[in-house]
Structure formats: C-alpha cells, structure tokens
Amino acid sequence: MTTDPTIREQTYPYFLQEVPELLQVLEQGLLNLREDCTINQVNTLMRATHTLKGAATSVGLETITTIAHSLEDIFKALCRPDVTIDPDIAALLFEGFECLRLPLMVELTGISINDTEVLDRAAAVFAQLQEKLGDFFGQEAYLPSSIELGFDITQSIFEVGVAQRLDQIEVSIETAQPDELISTLRTQSEVFLGLAESLNLSGFGAIAKATIAALDNHPEQAIPIAQQALADFKAGQAAVLEGDRTQAGQPSETLQRWANLATDSPVTDVLTIDALANDFAIAIEPDETAGDRLLESIWGDQPSVTDAISESDLALIISDADTPVNAAEDIYVANQIPVSQASPTSTPTPIPTKEPISPSPSVRISVEHLDRLSHSIGELLTNQNQQSLQTEQLQASVRTLFTRLRQHQTLLNQLQEQQSRRSIAIESRSNPKRKRNTQNGHSKKRSVASSQASHSMQMLGFDALELERYSESDLFLQSLLDNVVQLTESTDAIELFTRQSAQTLEKQRRLLTGTQNALIEARMVPLGEIFDRFPHILQQLGTRHNKPVLLMLHGTEVLVDKAVAEKLYDPLLHLVRNAFDHGIEPIAVRQKRGKPEKGQIEICAHHQGRFLVIEVRDDGSGLDFERIRQQAVERQLISLEQAEQLTQAQLTDLLFEPGFSTAAQVNDLSGRGVGLDVVRNQIQSLHGFIEVSSELQRGTTFILQIPLSLTIAKLLICKATNTTHAMFADAIEQILIPQPDHIREQYGIKVFCWHRQFDEQIDEQLVPLYSLTKSLKYGSAHPPDPSSASKQESGQVIVFRYQGAFIGLEVDQLIGEQELVIRPLGTIIGSPDYVYGTSVLADGRLTLVIDPIALLQRLVNQQENESARSDRMTALPMLPASLQLQLPTQTYAALPAAPELELKANTDQKILIVDDSITVRQGLNLTLQKAGYHVIQAKDGHEAIEILHQQTDIRLIICDIEMPRVNGFELLRHCQRIPDLTTIPVLILTSRSSDKHRLLASQLGAAAYMTKPYLEHKLLTVVAEVLNVQLIAKT
Template sequence: METNQYMEMFLDESREHLQSLNDGLLGLENNPEDLSVLNEIFRNAHTLKGMSATMGYTKTAELTHDMENLLDMLRKEQLKVSEEIIDVIFKCVDSLQEMIENIGNGDGEDLVDVSDLVRQVNAIAKGESAAAAPAEEAPAAAATAEAANSIQLNDTDKKVIKEALGAGMLAFSVHVELSDSCLLKSARSYMVMNALDELGDVIKSVPSGEDLEQEKFEHSFEVCVVTDKDCKAVEEAVGAISEITKVVATEIKLDVPAAAAPVAAAAPAAAPAPAAAPAPIANTPAKAPAKAAPPKKVADKPKHAAGQSVRVDIEKLDTLMNLVGELVTNKVRLEQIGMTHRLTELTETLEQMDRVTTDLQSVVMKVRMVPVSQVFNRFPRMVRDLAKELNKDINLTIEGEETELDRTVIDEIGDPLMHLLRNSLDHGVEHPDEREAKGKPRTGEVGLIARHEGNNVVIMVTDDGSGINADKIRNKAVEKGMVTRDEADALPDADAVRLIFLPGFSTAEVITDVSGRGVGMDVVRSKIESLGGHVDVTTKIDEGSVFKIKLPLTLAIIQAMLVKVQDEMYAIPLGSIDSTINITPNDIKTVQNKEVIVLRGQIIPIVRLGEVLSVPKGHEQEEEDIFVVVVHVGDHKTGIVVDNLIGQQEIVIKTLGKLLSGLKMLAGATVLGDGHVAMILDVSALM
C-alpha cells in the first residue's frame, strides 16, 4: 500500500482524535448544553472521517460520517442531547477505536461489525429510539473478540477428534502464552509441542508448526491435542517448561455447541483482540473454509501498539546527551590506551563498543527531534482569524511540516514565525480590491514551507503581496540615522531591503508609514541568530516577498571542521564552510591594505585566525602551504587562514556558561575525544 508510510501518523492521529472525542463526550454528558464542546466533538469526528477516507478505510469513514450527521443535528439543535444518544455515540467511538486498532494490527477494518450500530445511529437521526433498532452490537463484538486466537478446525481435524473421542480420549485446545522477555520463542514452542506430543497427538496448531518454528507469532499460540490424559495433566506438562506464563487447556466437545465458550475464554488476555472471528470450534459448520489462520496474520505484521510515546523533560534528554558525550570521550581515551600498549583484545572490544555508542548517540539525537508540524499546526487558525480581522482573503499553504528539528529549536521558532506570518498578512498581502486592481487574484497566497537543505532546515514564509519597496526602506533608514544618505544610495536593492533587520528600524510608526514590513524584524533576526540560524529576505515589487530562515538541524550536536592555530584547536561549524583550499603566500593580494585571495574569480577577504584571536605565538610557521577555510554567511564569503586542518568531526556544543557568555567570535565550546576543550568559532562575527 502506498499509504503505508502515513500509517503510523494516521494511527497516532486517529487515536488522538478518538481520545479527544471521548473526552468531549464526557464533557458533553456533564454539560449537554455546551455548544463549544459539541463543536469540538464535531470537528474531531470530521477530521477522523477525512483521514480515514483518505487512507481508504471506507467503513471507518462511513461510520464516522453517520456519527457526524448525528452530531450535526445535535449542533443545529434538531435533536436534543440525551443519554441515549450519547451512549450510541460512545459506542460508535468504541467501535471506531476497535477498527483503528485492527488496522494498526495489520488486520482490516472489516472485522468489526458495525451494521447494527449504523442502523441505530440512523434510527436516531430519523427520530426513532435506538432501542427500536435491532440487535445490540455489543455481544456480537464480544463474540468476535473472544473468538480470537481460537482454533479453526476443518473437517479432517474434526474427524480425528471425533474418532479420538470415540476411543475414550479427550481433545483439548491448549492456549499457551510465552513470557514477554522470551527470546527463543521457536525453541519454547518446540518444547511445548514435544511435551504435548508425548501426552498424545497434536492435531493442529495456530499458527502452524512451520510458523512457530520461524517465530511468526507474538507471544501466544494455540495447540489442539488429543490425549488420554486429563486437562490438568496437559496444563502441567506444558507449564513445566520455562518462560511460559500461562497455559489454559480447554476440552473440546464437538457435539455440544455450548462448549465453544470455554475455548474462547482461553484467550481473554489477548486484548486488543485481533478479532479474527473464525467461528468458534464447536459449532464450526462444515463449510467453514480453513483459510490461512487469521491470528498468524497478526504475528506477521508489526503491531502499532497504543501509548508508545512518552513525554520527557528536555533537561533529562540533555543530561542523557551529556552522558553519551562523556561515554564517547572515555571510549576515545580507552582506544588511545589500547593503541599505546598494543592491546589487541582491548582494541577489538572497543570496536564493538564504538558501534554501540554511535548507535546510542544517534538514537538520543533522534529522540530530540520533533516535526515542525508541532509549531505549524497553530498557524492555520491564526491566519484565518487574522485574515478575517484584516478583511483579506488569504490562502495559507503549509508544506513540509514533517521536517524534523531539534526540540529546543522548535520551542523557540514559534514566535519568530508568527511575526513573519503576521507581517506577510498585514503588510504583504494587499486588500482584495487592491489585488484585483493589480490584476492579481483576490485571494492572497501565503506559504509556510519547511525543507531540508544540506545540514540545515530551511523554513520559508512566502507571500504574493506587494513586496518591499527598497527606496522606502532606504529613506526610513536614513531618517532614523542608521545609515547616511550616501551609504543608503550605494546599497543595491537586495541589501537595502535587509536594513529592516537592523535593530531600531522597526518601531510602531514604521508599521504604518512604510508599506513594507518592520514589526520586530530585528527581534526575529536576533532570535534566529541565537539559535545559530540565519534569516534573509528577497522581494519583488508587486510579486511578493520570501523570508527564508535557515536553521541548524540541532543545537546540541553539529558537524564541525577542526582546525589548529599554533597549539590551539578550534572548531568551525561545517554548515558555514564553503570549501577548504590550499594556497601559497603568493596567492594573497592586498586591496586597500586588506588581504584578499581570488577564488574561482571571486575576491574573498581573508583573516588570519591566529591574529584575530591573538593566539600566543609559540613557533613561527612560515610554510609554503597556507590552509584557508572559506566560510560564508549568506552571500558573503571570507577566508580563514589556519595553520592546519585536523579533520571533520561531530561535536557536542556546550555553552561557555554565564561567566563567559557573549564573548565575540565564539559560539561555544566542545569537549574533544581526548578530553581537551576546543572553542567553536562564530563565523558570522569573523566577517
């Protein structure tokens, strides 16, 4: 199924909606007059309908649709909320829950019979009482659930059992549950089979013996056995095997239909029941085809079990991260010991450990990642409200909300994005009339797009509005005394527009005076930059503007290039590195006393890291080869001259703490593999 990749999301969201449906219904029960609760329930039902229809689960969608109809009538006060109605809706929710779980288990949605429920719902909608609708669905559901995991016997099996019974032997259906921690499930099941074989004849097992051998089952299976021993003996024989948590042997009596119940009861623990609904053993009619035993299907597919997520304090994750970092550091030390003392055994063990720590690190990293949808989710509502307020027609398009970012970034990015969106709506998109006059569609398009770009995540806020008038920005900046007239005029348009990011540019009057933007743009910028990101704007008059935010994937760990200056080690974030080149002293030219190099036809200023950071001179390094790390911030490039390139490495960023906060040119520190501390350069400050 192509929709498979969305399965996890569908299930999670469905569960979430069902949960809120449940909560809402509870609220409604206590407070039947509350329309807002009703609306909330309606919305949930509606979303659920849409999602299941999209996923192609028509039955789920249909039931939700009927339920939605009912809710709609309540909402429009065509019906009064009564206990009966709430009960029926609750039942709908329960059935839906069951269906969703079945879907999650890999079974279809069809296993839950909802026809009665649908009848009930429709009956109420037509003004009849639900009681008038035939047949409660509950017992039916129960029956299907309980029948799960029981053995489906075909004619041959029954014949054997019949013969055995005739010979004075007993037939048992044995339900065996293995402990959750059991690793060698196949071995255990084999032992069970052996034990039962000794007692009598194993007629059948569900899943089949082959599947048991290949561990194609969860933790329980059924075996049908004929023996001359009694029920207790069978249970004891199997129970003696270790790692078996539960054995229930139930006698099979072919001629007494009522005996079906105990068989079914053997699997009460198997909830949520796969509800495979084969007819219970005893009254299996001859026509019941022994199609592939349904419980096996369950075992084949990964279970999407409920309640798999846990909320964890981000600080705990930070601690975990630190500990993993330390582990890695210590591992490197051990490796060095192994190397110096040539301890092959130690080195080999450490190689194993290396794999584990690498995995551990990536897992911890992943744990910290959350999709940007967490932030994006709140915007459609805000945009709708704001558009109404401003009397504008706005269509918000959101793309790439599944893009993942570090939790800490996600928490911080909301406000800046809100700022940008508000600006786009307020100052970017014009009024419908104005748009029409310009020959644009009345509805303005605002986009919120997230995507990966190398080691970064890019979030763009786009609009097809009026764009930013560079001249107005120039004037404003001059007026504010931020730049001189000459400076302003010398700026190309693209740069002039960037003046809006300067602190002090945006004040209350700017919002009204300038047809562009200006609300807290410097705040947006400083926020983004504090996250190690970068914000830029491109605009075209009457075509719109694009605000582009570039963020590092994570704040905690980055890829960095380690460089050496004299005896000091520094880390340069790989994200801002353009290239590393090797030059000779002759390649360095000067322009107005500033050193530059020419790289691929581009003139790039260079800085000597040792001088900039006033690294104490230990030894003079007049070599022929000069290493230059070319870094870029936006379109600006600078070459950083270093003594040596050590290599690329993943580093854990640590803050320098309160005492040393705000030091220029440093973005933090990191602990290297050998335990030394290295400073991380803030590239943008070097330019």
C-alpha cells in the same frame, strides 16, 4: 476544582505538558475533518476539547475553559450525519481553534494578550458558526448504534443495574413491612419506567406503569402485587438478555386487572428522566461554574449544554471503544421510528470500519532528565574517542615492536651464520691428530668441551663440513633466536588482542551512535512537522479570501529541539498569516503588476554554524516605508521631524513596536494590535533575533536566527600557528588548497581566485581571505613560534557561506573531523561572541570551539567605516523604549476556604484515579495525598483494568467518563462482571452533569456521582462517606 493554591501550583506544570499534545490533536483533526467527517473523527475533536476544558478548569483558567466549552458545543452540532462542512465552515472552525490556541500559547510562552479581545473575537466566530449550522446547532446529535458504541449498553444495564433493583424488590417482599414494600416497589417502578422510555422498551415501561397503578388502586394487596410485578419484570429482563430491544416483556393479565388497564392500553403520562437521578447512595449537585457564566457573556441567553438531556453526550461518551460488540438491535432515541425491525434474536451485520492505528506507547520525561542523559552520552563519547586513540597508538606500537623484533631476529641470524663460518674456518686450520692437552689445568670448560666434541667427531670419521659442531657461543646464539621467536609470537598475540579490542570499540561506537540517535529522536523533531501544518491553513485562507497562494517549503528535514519547535510554531504561523494578508496582493493587483495570479510564500530552514536560520519570504508588495512613517506619526510614536530622519532599518524596527499595525481596517487577520512585537518577544525568549529585508513590489523576507544548544557536534580540528581550534563542520562550504599565484591583494583586501565548478562549468570567483592566526587576538601562555608561521604562509583555506556570499578562512594545518562534546565556558571569564565553548580532544587536550560565522561577521564589521556609521547614528532620533499595551486587570471572587476535616490516617486506604487528563489526575492525587490516602493513577479504563487485576487492595475508584480505549461506563460494566471487583465502589467524577449520564452510571453500579469543577472539601467528604459505606457493608 481545588481551592488549595499549593495544589493548583503543583498541578499547573502537568497542564502545560498536555496542552501541546491536545492542540496537535485538535489541529490535525480539523485538517482531516473535510476528508473524513465521520462520527469517530468528530468525537476525537470533542474528546480533546473536553479534556482541554477540564484541565483548564482544574487550574482556574476561565478564558480557556469558556472558549473550549463553546468549541465543544460546535463539534457537538457536527455529529449530525446530514451536516456538510463546506469551505466556509472549515475556515470558521480553524478561526475558532485559533481563538482557543491564543490563550493557551499565553500559558506556554508567557506572551501577553487581552482576554476581553480574545473572548470578543471568539464570540464573533462562534456566532458565525451558529448561523452557518442553523437548526443543527443546539439539537440532539446523532446517536450511534450499539455496534458504533462498541458495546450493547442495554445489555449492560439489564445485567447489572436492573438485576440489582430486582434483588432489592425480592428482599423487600421477604422482609419488609407493607408500607416499606410499597415505597420500595414504587421507587423501583418509577426508575424502570424512565429507563424504558430512554431505551424505547415499551413493554417494560407498561409493566412499570401497571405496577404503579396497581399500588394506587389496591395498596392492601402490596405483597401479591409485588410478587406478580417481580415476575413480570424478570420476564422482561430475560427477554432483553436474549436480544429483545423493542418490547422487553408485557404486563401479565393479573397485574393489569389490579391496575384496571386493558391489555392494549397505550402507555401514557411517562415520567421524565429527571426523577431518576435521585436514586444515588451519595450524589452531589453541581455548582454553576464560572465557565458557564462567561459562556453566557458570549452566547447571551442560549441554553447551556448541561441543562438538557443530550443524546449526543451519550454518543460521545461511549463511541470510542476498542472492539465492537455484536448487539441485537440499535439503541434509538425515545419516540423515534426505528430504522429496522429485526427479530429479538437476530444478529446485526457488522459495519465495516477502518482499522484503528494504535499509537505507540509513550511516557513524559522532563528536559532535565534528557539533559543529564545527554551529558552522560557526551562523557561516554569523550571516553570512546580517548580509547580509540589509545587503541590506535597501541596498534602502532605493536607494529613497531613487531618490526623491530624481526630486525633483531635478522641480526641474530646473521651473527649465527658468521659464527658458524668462523667455527668451520678454525676447524679446518687445526691439526686433526692434535691431542687434547690434559696438562693445562687452567683451560676453560668451553675448550675442553670443544676438544672433546672434535675428538668424538674424529673418532666417528666425520669432519667439520660433514657434521655440525656446536660450541657454547653457538648454543647462546640459538637461545637468543628462540627467545626472539617467542617474543614474536607474543607480539602476534598482542596484535590479535588489539585488533579484537578495536573491533569491540567499533561495536561500542555503533551502540553509542545508536543511543545518541535515539536521544536525538526523543528530543528532536524535523521542522517538517511544523511546516506541514501551514499548507492546509493557507488553503483555508486562500479559499475564504479569494487569494490563491503557493507555499514552498525547504529544509523540512532540519532537526530542532521539541521544546524549541513548540515555541517556533506560533511566530511562524503569525509570519505566514502576515505574509498572506499584508504581502500577497489580490488577484487583480497582481495581474496589473504583471505577476502570476497565484502568490508565493517560501519557508526555508538550515543550520548556519550554531544557529538555526529560518526565512519566511513572499513575492508580494513589499514594505511601504512611507506608509510606516505615516502610521508612526499618526500613532504618536515619533514626531514628524524624527520620522523624516529615520532610515529604512529604523522604520523596519517600528514594525516590532507593541500595537503597531499598518492595516487600514480590522479584520480576522489584521489590525487587532497583536503584531510583530509578539513574534519578536517569542524569538527573544529563545535567545534569538529577527531581521527584515524588503523590496517594494518584489517581496519581504523575515529571517529568524535561533541559537542551538549543541552538546555534541561534528567539528573540524585545525591549527593556527601552535594552537588547535575546532569549528562547526556543518558551516563549511568547501576546503581548498589554493595555488600561491591565486592569492593576491585587491582594494586592500587579501583575496584568492576560486575556480568553482557549477553546472558543468567553471565559475571564477574572488573570495575574501582572512587569516585565522591574525583574526584570533588573545593572550596565550605559549607564544606562537614565528618559524612555524613562516614555513606555512599559504596553508589550507576553509570556505564558508556568509549572507549569500563566500568568505575564506586560512589555517596552517587541518587535522581532521571529529564528533566531540562541547562544554560551555561559563560566565566567570568573558569570552568573545565567536567562542562557543570548549572540547576535550581524544588525546586529552582542551581546545576552543569557534563559531566561524560569528567570527567572520566580526571581521567583516571591522572593515566597515566605523566613523561614518557613528556619525549617522548620532544624527538619528531616539525611539521610545517601550510602548506596552495596558491590559485590564481581571479579578476573581475568592472561593470559600475548605474547612478543616477531622480525618484519621488513611495511609492504608488505596484509591485508584482514572482520568485521561494528567492535569486532573495530578490535582486529585495531591488533594488525596494531602488527606492521607495512598493514590494510584491510570490514564484510561484499559490501564485501570490491568491495575485492578494486579492489585487487590484498592478500596475506591474515582473515574472519569470520557476516556480513550475504555471509557468510564465500560469500566463500570467490567467491574460488575468480575466478582472480586464488585465490592470496590466507583465514584464518577466528570464534567457531564445531565441526568442521562447519572442514570446510566447508576444502572451500571456507580456508588456516587460528582461533577467538575469540584470543591476539595466536598470531594474529600464524599470519598470518606463512600469508604465508610463500604466498611459497614463488609462488617
């Protein structure tokens, strides 16, 4: 854990990013646990809890760390194959998850809770789980086989760790002094002895024991003993690599003689594995964490998980590999009878497993980037609408031009025909023997040409009817006709281009729509993803409390922003649990009241204008207002005189006061002081509000209204007098054109008779009617034209649904429905609450976007008796403004400041961080970057392997153990098998502090081992030392 507050502050946002995902994994895993209680399912829960614990530790959230640690211990007990999860255990697991979720929601939503109460509640739940699990709790969990582990860990250890130690013995035989050789051989033999016990390799352990005994008996024969022991160890290593998983060799007769052991002597006095952890080049002992101290306050004197060697830790670490690797035998716990005695070279039959579903690759992106993308799409949509309108106008103009050209061509044809008839008539009246008057020097060229043509035709023997004669006017008309034809062809080409342009725009529109839908999918989720989590929870509650409930869900397809959805789950869950506990009666009470035994809770969601409306209703006992009144007086919120004057609406408001509860006693659902005030605060944080309606013994309904941050919406464009307005199309029930005789006044209100078809029958309803022109009272630079209003006294009527009834809004003209971008007005100019923003129409004009529901609400409220309502309000007492719970202040001891390290510039040294927690990665990244290192991040071992093969200048790997796909042990094994990667040191940084993990990491080639939480200056010191060792080794 870093002590730098700046780094912790920068790491905290990443913690908030991964919390919702981890909570969802935990909740979904618990829901699937009863149907699929397999080792993989439990390991998924353990890994998510473990990651959450490490992330919380990194940012100093000790309450979350403590509860996550305890929940992880519970999951560890479930690894036993003979554990049965009955309904009681399943319900308690959900209660434990709820204890973890509450403090996490505090960080996500900013609500306030009492940490002590949460810890006490968690202690009670975990104590019940410990009692239910009995002997399974605290035991070493089931150790999976090599096939379940995904790779043969024994094979990997003997390929890498054992081979390296044998090389050290061989080098010592050739170069070291006898005393140094004895020390090296003894140390390595002790390590091999502990390793043999851990892996149940009796023969290899016998070789190690014989070697130690031989050195004790004949230290003067160190070199021949070392040579013989090396030969026996190598023979045992070869047997393991060939598939032996039971013996791994035997001590030779020569070695046994030196050791004074009989051939069949049993191996006794085995060293504990504690002695094996001291062989690291650099090792840091873990400090006692504040989470462990807080855990003791919950569990008392229970032994800590990290104090003992747990085989279940090994199972958790290496059970999530991608592809199973064939191994010769299973790995067994020490002193455990093997299930089968297969031959050393036999190949086990693979265990059929479910094909894992690989999640789609995903990246995190900030809401700000999505908002910018949404803004760009909005601008493109505005331009698209304008281009479409311009294309339509161009096509209309081209069609008009084409029509006029045809008309012009027709006129020219008629003129040409008249000219032809006129020429024929003139020619017929003229004298065919008339000579050309050559004396007239002032005659026009046209007459000369005509006379010459006529004379020529006469010489050929043709008259005017037999052969056309063309004058210059004829040629001019023909030229005009040719030009018109060419213009028509050009117009046809333009019309073709406009059609192609329209088709291109249509393709662009489809692409833009697809992009917009992709953005919606990226930031929106259907409410079904939230609602579908409630049936299992109610099923658990119903089973535990013997209160069956039917949950009905409506509007699961309604889309909502992901950020809003994450903040809606908690208040909705609270309302559902509240309906179950306070609303739904026990079976006996329901039978007495004539109700079905199974209660009913209904959740409905729909869009109403610019609001998302969610209703949570039940068919239970309803609100007991007298009980609320009595509780308010007993809690001294109000006096008895004030309580007697409160209306039902004001009594309902008391439910949202902090600490108020009508529960008679405290249980796991009620009476803890965490009431509806939390729900109201969470809804208000979304700028929404909550309403309550109730009827005694009929049920209660909570109505949540959350404003939507709409940027692009389908709007209905209409006109009132000379002004264009836009309304949300989703809020419209129907559009009508009523007959004049259907509109009349009744009780001083204008109504129209709506003949509505319902279930193949005509239902006649009187619908209140308001005029949009008269309803919108604001100044305009262009006064309305009274003549236009008088011409359309009875226009179209838009029908809306408002609070279960229908209301009509009369407009002058409907233009159509368009998908437009909505821009906020800002705060400089005050606008009515029914004005949502502005939009740019396709023709470039601005129009106001009106929320019709808000407008109708204002119109309805204006018709109420304001004076009577004000009189009632003045007679009512004032309620306390705020009754905040006083939460105890908890202080934490300051950690020692990190000393200033004299570090040289490390910008040329590249470090790879491998951890599945983004919070941990970012914390390490900031710490190392501050020290001058260049950092690369990988979310698991699989991604790290890809990076290592692409970038060859990495100097150090800092790696966690528990990660999906490829864990830390598998990454170590991969690095040792690739020659180019063997020189890169690996620093293991994990929360697993047991010696078993240290030994495995050491055998697989880890250069150093540290535990979380870490101190920043210690981490930097270890990193510097490891890099220095690497530098010395290279030189």
